[in-house]
Amino acid sequence: xxxxxxxxxxxxxxxxxxxxxxxxxxxxxxxxxxxxxxxxxxxxxxxxxxxxxxxxxxxxxxxxxx
Numbered sequence: 001x002x003x004x005x006x007x008x009x010x011x012x013x014x015x016x017x018x019x020x021x022x023x024x025x026x027x028x029x030x031x032x033x034x035x036x037x038x039x040x041x042x043x044x045x046x047x048x049x050x051x052x053x054x055x056x057x058x059x060x061x062x063x064x065x066x
């Protein structure tokens with residue numbers, strides 16, 4: 001059986017970078033974060049940037065049944 005390795009481009013992206021790469025609006029990203037659809041990393045500081053966990057998103061996608 002063959003194995004396919006898929007490597008994410010970065011372990012995490014800011015909301016701005018995610019928007020640039022996907023073309024998704026910031027409001028849609030915010031809604032998906034609030035609903036738990038997009039996993040985020042804990043903030044390093046109270047007003048730190050929200051970082052979307054791309055590795056976890058790849059993992060979740062790989063585990064979905066086709």
